[in-house]
Amino acid sequence: MKAAPYDYVRPSSIEEACTILAEAGGGAQVLAGGQTLMPLLALRMSQPFILVDINHIPELQGVTSVDGGTRVGPITRQNEALVDPILNRDLPTLIRALSHVGHHQTRNRGTIGGSIALGEPAAEMPATAVALGAKVEVRSASQTRFIPADELYFGPYATAIEPDELLTAIHYPAWPDDTITLFREVAMRPGDFALVGLVGALTVEKGVIARAGICWFGMGPTPMKAKSAEVALIGQSIDTLDAAATADLAIADTAPFGDHHATADYRRTVGRRIFVRVLQEALNMRQAA
């Protein structure tokens, strides 16, 4: 239960961090908040030669409004994000999901970018980035590129971020003020990883769904985007929408596995139920408004 030996380094700029990552040739691991990584190190599921602590790089910190959306620095702590005025105003769906990330004590250190870059399939932040249509900005010593969140994940803890690349920002697109948040999580206790989780955003214009972004977590090897359900929802009238049929489409886009907490069937059954309930609750609220 003790981490294997490694060299600890603490760069003070993005350039310095990228140089270290390039020279390490795949043997480095980036440390942000450490609230998922530290257990992986302790369990020796992760055994880097070099641990690159990015907590002292000021450019990676903070939330700013940018043209077309919101830019979140990856080492923004989850508890700081929860009270951030920009995020509370512009991304209530993210705030809702954040309140379910870990426990108060882990949110004091855990970061938004760390969670997204690690890619735990049952975590809230990767799925929320996928649902909201975020893009991540990654930098290496030689280039900067953007990866859409829904192209970021290949499997548990496997991402499109190359070993010599550093996640330097998350760009969330703007969603209108009256966007409806869909969120439900079933876990063994509050703060634990989800057995089944659903996060999404919907916009309605003149009684018709105009935009939908929905993603599951804990329902497969990666965040599972409910693509078929999104497509089916757009253009539908909220008065005649068949929530149960949409839930079937959403479940068809999952690939849950069984573990000692729950079987795959349990996850599908619960997922279908919460999808119907969350969608109906959201639409009822909109019809009443």
Place this chain on the structure above:
Amino acid sequence: MSEHKIELTVNGRHHRGTVEGRHTLGDWLRGQAGYTGVHIGCEHGVCGACTVMVDGRAVRSCLMLAVQADGCTVTTVEGLADPDGTLHPVQQALKDCHGLQCGFCTPGIVCTLAALTADGAQPGEEKLTAAMSGHICRCTGYQGIRRAIRQIAGTDTSAAQGAAHAEQGA
């Protein structure tokens, strides 16, 4: 394997040390600095027993490296009571309400509650109770801890009564 010099303040005392890059803050506090009130349980962030205050915030000391605490101000359970032995209000509430039994998880719970109520903050019963999701207690069944929280939050008039029940039962 890298070694690093660190300087930090623990419970008002200045400390210097040399740590391996892989040493956790919890292991350093217990093993090198002698703060054995820091209880190491699961060592992977699940149980909450090792929770301490770093720069006033409750964090799990098994999920933070000692080298990362360089320059920080750390408070452990040993640093909360007054020098004359007067307990911190959080400690007193847990004592009054039978909020502990074996005491293994207690230092972490005390640090979380002390951090949330520091400087006169009154987060309220709901928030304090929610923060307890980050702690596992196998003795109390949590009801004593919840009574203590109500005493801390000032929302319970039956705290003493609850403790009396607990004592009768014991």
